Amino acid sequence: MSGARLGRVLVLATAASLVLSACAGGTSSSGGGDASTIKIGFMGDLTGENSGIVIPPNNGAKLAIDEYNAKSPKVKIELKDYDSQGKPEQATSLIATAVGSDKIAALIGPAFSGESKAIGGVLEQSKIPSVSPSATNPGLAKNGWKYWHRVVANDDDQGPGIAEFLVKAKSPKKVFVLSDDQEYSVGLAEAFTKSFTAAGVAVETDKFAKDASDYSSTVAKVKSSNPDIVAFGGYYAQGGRLLKQLRDGGVTATFATGDGSLDAQLITGAGTAAAEGAVIGCPCAITTEGDQKDFATRYKAKFNVDPAIYASEGYDAATAYIKAIEAGNTTSEKINEFLKTADFKGITKQMKFKENGEPDSNAIFVYQVVGGKIKLLGPAAEAKLGS
Template identity: 75%
Template sequence: MSGARLGRVLALAAASSLVLAACAGGGGGGDAGGEVTSVKIGFMGDLTGENSAIVIPPRNGAKMAIDEYNATNPKVKIELVPYDSQGKPDQATSLITKAVTQDKIVGLIGPAFSGESKAIGGQLEESKLPSVSPSATNPGLAQNGWTYWHRVVANDDDQGPGIAEFLVKAKAPKKAFVLSDDQEYSVGLADAVAKSFESASVTVERDKFAKDASDYSSTVTKVAASKPDVIVFGGYYAQAGRLLKQLRDGGVTAMFASGDGSLDQQLVTGAGAAAAEGAVLACPCNIPSADVTGPLKEFFDKYKKSANADPAIYATEGYDAATAFIKAVQAGNTTGEKINEYLKTISFDGISKPIKFKANGEPENNAIFVYQVKGGVLKLLGPAEEAKLEG
């Protein structure tokens, strides 16, 4: 082969490589004309770990929204890419690196939990990758100056007072015992609850234990000696169920309350129906039931058909987080930077609530709802400011 001919072949090969690279970049697939025909949106959270029941419903909601969108045969389709962090910050860190460098996602639904959100927020910012969490509630997440971070739920500075103020109204406690484990979310919610109790002149005692502990006898002894009127645990149902069982086994009968992390039927199975009866749970989420009407009824029916299960915690928020990305893509935005700019202006009636973001990524709507375990099942009592205890 002559030198001139070899040069032409090499030049053609180099040009072809550049075209292929251009089509593959930015998380989107392209057609023969180089136009983006698909983008990848990630979903990150605990999909197989001990608290996965909090994360599978929002994943199912997000998937349903994207499946509905893709079924309309849009110009740009969306591929939902799951990342199972098991709620662990170190796993989230390695997964987001893969998501950005290999999978080239253009947005992320999640992370689901606060600890993993804190761990990768800086990476998302550096990568100019917008995220919308359906369930991370730690207040500090909005205080990092991140411009690519968003959530569609009220934070613990809303949820904590919602729990405390409801209990003050319902039980008029003089003394409260506030507990947490050592997870980011748990500590943040417990702090917010304790601060709100103290503002209402309720005496507060505190204790904290390790996330992976299984024997809470030291904590139970402290609570029993304190004789509180109410107990509030800021944490997830896996720990809450064990804790509640051991408290009841230790003779502690005070009303037990917790937040969104414990709002799952597995709290009842973990504690036992008798121990869990009457427990109060608060959540910045409105879980639709079979007897609702309007858009929530339509969502309930579609979700049950899609997921083969009733909607559970944060199912509607997962749907709304995905819808925010869908609307951005529908408007012609297919890169992280352009999608993020669009999210700054987005405003629509979601299934869970009206969706609009403040400049720091917080939602404009911050409603808190109260649930109670009655007859072994979780029952919605209503918005915190209107709800009344049963029994």
């Protein structure tokens, strides 16, 4: 462990040194503030086990930038992907290249909380703004970072939103909260625990390793506890396996989880019968209707699939940078200054950032697996569970 930590520190130091010694601003072409092309990075799990919740925001960002470039602007944007596979150590290595040799002006992402925590310091030292479409760990906003932003509510909103909905819908007497050991998973599980406890519900907890495949010990604990609800903090790759083993082990309690599991692969991982009735919360509304109808049409025309989780948030994150560049801001620091005062109608909400980088809006939505498909039930305060 000590060697891994030392290696990570050296990489972080190298990345910061590379950027700070390079020409500030992250522009390509003529440099300074007079670039004809600006590089913006996108970092997240694009090929790993949880890529299903990162490919959609990556597509959303691509759509926004392609639409912008199609207008033949004076300053074009080049989107460069950095596939971290959701691994903090991989993100640490990639950011050295992104801010060092590639000289990105800004970053969309990282998509996950663990990788966001791992590279946030480098981005801050390098004065490179970042806007995550999906990282929800509350602690990210408590680092004092001035270049960090996200467009979704954090788990201190998501956890209570889901828990309060379930308390109202199910009147549970006992909840078993589970997670693996990833940054996001632990944060959401802690939010669940605090929220259910505050509501007077008895809570038991357990945690397992991210790469574990046999959850029999955890299943035995849950079965012995006989809870009314099992609340899982984690991603769908682990959630699907867990749910299958819980059902195979005779646990019939309502299964509830958060945005990291809002993907059809939760159902395929658990099996259709096991996943039926599962409740999933998210600081996102996935819809092809209303304000998102036009976006959904354009998205499907380009990618031949309906928008999925965080597709519209990826579009909004990219749009924040586009608006900065359209306003004549072509260096990293000027783009970051623009973000402080950004206030525009996005696909998902009115886009405005608080001083700590959090979004101004924090609505939570509830979904349920019904008939083998994930169905949007509506805002947590209004949603009703299916039978």
